[in-house]
Every structure is written in C-alpha cells, then in structure tokens.
Amino acid sequence: MTPHRKLSIAALALVMLGGFGFTPDRGPSWQLTDTGVTARFRGLAPVSGKVAWAAGSAGTVLRTVDGGRTWASVGPPEAAALQFRDIEAADARHAVALTIGNGADSRIYATADGGATWTETFRNDEPAAFYDCMTFLDRRHGLALSDPVGGRFRILATSDGGRTWRVRPTDGMPDALPGEFAFAASGTCLVSAGGHAWFATGGDATARVFASRDGGRSWTVTGSPVPSGPSAGIYSLAFRDPRHGLAVGGDYAAPTAAPDGSAVTRDGGRHWTVSRTVPGEYRSGVAWRGRTALAVGPTGSDVSHDGGVTWRRFDTGSFDAVACTADGSCWASGQDGRIARLSR
Template sequence: MRFILFCFVMIGFYSCKSEKTVRSRNFSKVEIEPLLQDSFLNIRALKVSNNRVWFAGSDGYYGNWDLKDINPEIDLSDIFKKYESISHNYQGHMSRNMNSDSTGYELRAIAKTDDGFFTITAGSPSVFTRYKANDRNIVYKESHPKAFYDSMDFWNDKEGIAIGDPTDDCMSVIITRDGGETWTKLSCDELPKVRDGEAAFAASDTNISIIGEHTWVATGGKASRILYSPDKGKTWEIYDTPIIQGAATTGMYSIDFYDEKHGFAIGGDYTKPNDTLNNKIRTIDGGKTWEVVAQGKGPGYRSCVQYVPNSNAKGLVAVGFKGIDYSKDSGDTWKHLSDEGFYTIRFLNDSIAYAAGKGRISKLTFSK
C-alpha cells in the first residue's frame, strides 16, 4: 500500500514538473523607455529574435541592434545617423536600404531566419530582399499593378510565407522552401476565392500567425475572414468571422495564436478609432469559429495584438495609435495602460516588449 502511494506521489511530482510554466499576471502599468526617436521614421515591421531587435519602415530604412547594446549611455539615434549612408550593412546596428528598387518605398513586412533577414516593399513593384552576411539580393519581384504584400513569416529556417492583396480572385500567397533563395506564388486554383473587396492590412506585420505547421492569415476590408493551412501552406481552408466588415477600412488588422486552439484577432475601422463594437474576436477551436468579446467596451481600433508569453492564453496586449491596452482574461475585460501610440509590438519575455510606431521604437516594461 505504501509503495502504491509512493508511486502516485512520484507520478504527480513529475507530471507537475513537466507542465509549462504559467505565471499569473495582472498588469496595471507600463513603463515606456524611448530607444530610437526620429521624426522621419514610420515603423510598422518589428521582430525580436536571438536577443536582437529588427525593424523596417518608411523610405527604405531598416536596421537591427543587439539588446545588450541598449543602455542609457548609448544614443541610438546617433548610431542610426552614423550608419544612415551605409548600404548592405546587415551586421551593423542600423542602415538604409540603398537599392534603387526599394529606396523611397515603405517597408511594411520583415522576417528573420538563422542566417537571413528579409524585407518587402509595400505596393507595386513588390520587392523581396534577402540580407545574408554582407550580401543583399532581390529574391522575388512582382510588378502587377495590384501587387501589395502585407506580412511575412517563416515556419522554420527553410520554409516561409508572405501574403498580400489579391491580384486575381484569391489572396496573394507566396512560399519558399529553400530558405528564401526562391519564392513561388500559389495559383488561385490552390486557394479559396476572395469575396468582393476582401484584401489585408499592412498595419503591423501581424496578418500571419504560425504555430508549428499551422498557419492562420487574417484578411480584411469589405470581407474579413481567416485563411487557414494545417500543413505549412500545402492546403488551405477559409473560415468566416463576426468581426466588423463591409467597408474598405474595416476588419481584422492583427491576429495572434497562443497555441493550436487559442487565438485572438483585433481591428475595427481606423477612421473611427473609438468604436468598440465587433472589433475584438476570440477562438478556442483553432480558428474554425469565433466569438466577439468585450462588446462595446475595451479598446477601439487597434493595429496589433499579441499574447503575453507564459500566460496560458489569458494575457493580451493590444496597441494602436490611440494607446496601449491589456487584458488578463483572454479579452473579456481590458485595462487602458497608456495613451502613447504605437503600430506594432513584440514580446521579449512575459514582462518586456518592444514597440514601434510613428517616429520611434521603445522598450515597454509591464508590471503590477
């Protein structure tokens, strides 16, 4: 009997030890530390990878820096100006993309692999550039007058995806299987057909969410739906959502998944940023069905939403030009933390994030 009891105790101990660490959070404030401020910058694409911050923005500007280099004694704006006229500077802190195909264009989407950094110009021509070591190469270019790519991400170091507005009767989806060396645009025969006025928003480079081999793409505009692939872009399904839609400026602007089941999307109508009806939706079945949450309450239009790491799909932070908001209960209720506006945000851990917007990149520290 004692042996059996001992076995149950040991099983319980090791089961608890194997569970993912989940911390209870209830943020009530956020400290905002400016890292880079320059009025000519307009940054909507941001990544935190391998202890580095990567960004891209207006007029072909892009950059990165090691988080260990960020301290009060370093003026990052001076570092930026120092590298402003240097091209091909993949290893440096910040630089300007001097390629004639992209200078003067908005860079709205970026991605990072172990040995490469990728940017996409917004609008036509759409130019995909890969920076690897000290080399820079155009790996894909699309000159269709309707070409406009909104977001990109990678499943692993070899396989990646970018999505854009329709040039035919489906969303533009291009795939790489060789680390970004080559990209192939999927035929509309392989994708669900779009509805009239359905496209996507290049507001925060968060139209795509990837968990393992699962991929969710948020569309927006007159129709706002979920394009879903269970197998890294080989097959696709489409799911309806109850988010506000029907006008060119409505729909989902951002989507994030915590795991294969729990996801959240936010948006609204940026021309009516205070409207809070039907602009926040949640799924618990992998995107097949969605429910509206915080109806008539919480934040209005926001351009980016991200799950707080280690929060068991309960912690969410949303940002937009109207400020920063936090939910501790999967989006049912929200707390407005700051009026300072940002376009996009990425977490480093469960209390520190980096956010970018008009004229700046900042470090955000959340606390009780």
C-alpha cells in the first residue's frame, strides 16, 4: 500500500486489531515459487521473508536464502528412500528434519552448515513406534511425537538443539484411546508456544488435544468438538501464545466436506469451541500471522481475521503445510513441488 492510499475504516481496524491485516478489497494471495522438483512438501520451516526450508518425499530437502527466487536441494543423500514430514529451522544454517515410518524409517537428521552435511541424530529401534512431528520450545529444547506404544503416546526429547535425543518415560502421559493416533500431514500435530506444548489426535471416536506445561514431561488431555474417525480428526494445531490456539482437520478420505472442522481455544487447550464459520473442507495446516490466521489443505486456503472464529476462502490451490515468521512472512507447501509465499 502506498503512503498516498487511504485505509478504509474496516481495513484500519484489521491492521490495528490483527497486527498483520489484509485489506478487504484485496485479500491475501499465494505467489508460487519455482522449486524445480516434484516432491510433496509436508515439512515447512520458514525463518524469515528470505530464508525458508522445506522437506518432503523421496528424501528431498530444499532451502532458499533469497525469498524463494532460487532453491537449493540440500537433503542428506542417505535419506533418498525416506519420507520427510517435518523440519524445524533456527536460521539459514541450522535445521532438524524428521522422516516417518515404522521402525527404523522414523529418523531425525540435523545440519549446522545449511544442509552441506547432515548427521543422523536418532533412529527409531522400537518396531511399534511411528514418529509424526516435532517442535522446538527454544533453540536447544525440542520434542518429537510417536503414535502410541503400549497404549500411550511416546515423546522423544532433545536439550542440545537436536544433536542427541532420548525417549521420555510415559508415566506422565494419559492412556491413548484404542484407535487413537496423530497425523503426519504437515509437521504441526505437535506444536509449542511460551514453553508449553500441545499435540492433537484423531482415529478414534474423539479428536483430542494433549497439553504439557513442563517441557513435555507430563501431559493432560481434553476432548474436542472436531469430528474424529479412522481417517479423521485434528490434523494441525497453532498457538500464538500459551492461551490462544487453533485446531483444524477433517477427513483426509473425504476432503470436500468437513463439518465442525475447525475450533478455537482461549485457555490453553482446556476447552475448545467450534468456529462460527468453518472452512468447510479438510484442512491439514494452520498458522498464526499476528492475530490473523491461515489454514490450508488440498482443496484451498482460508483466512480468519478474528482469531479463527470465522473463516473465508481466498485460494483454491492445493497445499499441505503453512507457516509464518515473526516478521509476518507466510509460506505454504504441498504436492508437485509447490511452495509459495503470501502476498501482503
């Protein structure tokens, strides 16, 4: 917006209330970048408007340092047969990436030189474990989530930036429901804010949210109103602080219909309320941009200017993951090598 263009009252209210607002006469839009690959990117870790990482199928990891004008393929060669589903980055040089699968296919790799070299820092040796997603509470302390082993979800923890990991005892973890699991859809089934952590589930009769206020050592759990089933539940969480959170999901097998597929909390996940206006279709990723929120899925993208209470569609392209940075830059990634930046 030029200095000579006056804001409408509605637009000014959005800017004042939302921190990063979109004018009603020109909504947000995605600007695709040329990645030069066809991998499906469910792992996404933007650092700023210039620096971003993406991780996906066939062991592919990309990095840009020029806002998406060019991308470098920097994945570990030994992971070419694996599927990355999450990546967390601290800056242009430091990143930690998670591959999924039963047994030894669940691994974690770390780089400290922009992807020039990688170290495998964890390889799962529990046949029943299947790691879905990661989060970092700060640069040193991180958590990774596995589907239930012996009836309880399993937490992996690092205190040195991902160089070493250890499995946490499950004493502080509530029992899982018989068919409950987490979704490795966008790297956001496990998230954190202000030293707290949350993870979301589906698969059984109730989609639930687990919360930890002590760095992942102990957890509480609460049910949500988001419908759950064999391929349905909460696929993504986002918290902008320890109290205000969003949950989106639906049914991957029925992507064009998701009644009650989004919910909000204002008390740290103790209670969840269905959005007044939901996206209405399956959404696999959600993110905060100031007080504005974005949700993405294979059938489109939605924006909310009121903290997830109401949503409006603004794009019909397919994306799996969305993430925003402290400077207000937002990125989305998905199938066929699609990575985009949000146009303000």
